[in-house]
Amino acid sequence: MAEKRRSGTTSGMSEVKPTKSDGDREFLTQTGVGELIRGALLKMVEAKSEDPIGFLADHFCNLASVSDAGTAGCGDGDQLNDCAGAQEQQQHLNRALWHLRLAHHSQRCAFSNNVQVAYDLLSHTGPRRFQSGISEGSEGSCNSGRTGGGVRGSLYTQTLQCLCSEGGVPASTSAPLLRRLHCQDHEAVPYDLFRHGVLTCAVFSDYIRQAQKLYAEVCCPAEKPASRALCLAVLGTLQEALETSRGCDASHCANANTKVNSCLETNLKASRYLEASAKISPYKLAQAMAGARTGGPGGNMDAKEFENAAAELFITRVRVVS
């Protein structure tokens, strides 16, 4: 793609100044523009962001700040290293978060790739002298990724916190989730756990946003809080749906080692998910809400309580990281 566009440029130029196009081509090769654009295009096509120009602007700005930081920090003493180390860590965190934002978690392939990149970024953060001591080893692990030193617990927790708050989840709501997922500050987090944590937080953010929208729908007359009975009915259907899909997970775990049944499992899984989504269908929800109108506890439930209750339904299903 870069070649196609590049040749388009140079052929355009060659109509006017034939001798200049060779010089241009050489210039582009020398400065590495082709590679740069190829990389940018690949990333952009993978992400298929709603705003391709904004995406490219962010992408190049990121790259530029990295190369600036790289040239700035070399050859410092130990004391300066710690300061630079902290800044560098923050930069790595920002970049990792940027990568994680690129693709929605439903785009499994792209999302997994981005998690991998973010993991690699974060697992090579640390004071420069420590890194330089094991530089050969870390270069080797760069390629394999998963056998690297792992992400430090504190950085991992920070990443999850940022993901939740960027996803629009207030800190109080995400706190119980993070308690289940977090690791000790000094621990090294392996890739699988990192991925699990990131995915859980991404899904959780979506879930909370949906719950907020759901609440907004339920309490249609805008200012008043919604009736408790209605909210409980809605939460009830949510819970039922989650239970149904959970049943599928349990059976899946039990058969984890049986390869023969894997096809059967996939079908079972699919049907469970369909069942679960049927439970949360508009019709079911309307039924539950109509039922709630006739009876049930009185009083109101405000947005915060609803959100916390919905969050709890989700969080109880998250396995605790030990």
Next chain:
Amino acid sequence: MTAKINRFNLTLPVDEYLETGVLFYLNDAVTQLLEHKEEYTQFGVVRYFAEYFSSVKNSNHVLFREYNYIKATPHNRASFIRVFWRCYRQIGKSGDLLSMLEYTSLLQLLCPDFPVDLVQNTARIILMDDAIDCLMSFSDFVYAFQLQFYYQEFLVSVQAIYQDLLSGKSPNTVIVPTSTSIEQLPPVTTEENESQEQEGRVDPSTLAEYIDCLCDRFKYSHPPRSCLREVLEQSDKVSYYSFLMSLAKHDTINSGIGALPNKSELLVDPEMDQELDKLISQISVSPGSNSSGSAVGALKEVPRKASPRRNIHHRRKMEVESDGSTEETDSSEN
């Protein structure tokens, strides 16, 4: 960008995704880089691309570029309209009425090869094709200009349809098989139409149907059909320029383009007001003192500065400062 991308068309094929205009900008970025190698590689190519795309994102990329570039994408056109407004809204505040040639000069300060005929067409919209040497207010001009520039291809087609209707021919926009074929459309020439045509007006509903057919297959941007219909439903007969003027003033069309605020906020510019107040207060301090002398001196030095960007900034201030050039005129604001 021409195509709308959202999370739900993630399965959009790569070619279509790229056709949303991004390749155009990549192409231009590389071309510009090749034309200004020394200047743009000063801080490295990565930084160059970062700045190029940031400026595209922030709509700052069209300033001083050639006409072919600024008209190349809808985003560029909207950005240029916005830049024009931001640079010159103080003219609106001062209440100056300018001629078509003066507006042309202002436009050419921002885009050296901006064509005069586009400005002429804008003047025709405002002045209803009548005495286009008359002076125009900034507010009238900017909205008419927006319509003319952003939807120029659409307006050309509409004018062709209009002319055909006026001369009794069937406009040949209806070529592709749509639900409204030529046979089904109302006959163009009726008694009523004939008298209207003598006045230079056509039946709005006929025009609406032909424009609808045009929109079906039109590959360039056009105003939302609902707005077009709404405008045409408002009167029994419509002349081309009155139709265009109504479109220019239409709030929904304006917010759809997204370049200009509503008319009530068009002249609001608090930062500039502050800056000017500061300048004026400096100057109104006694002329013998150093501070005002330096302020006046700074203003006087302005035209000699080399960079074209500076010229715009200071010319703007100077235009507001000068008070002698406003001409009395009896042309009413349309």
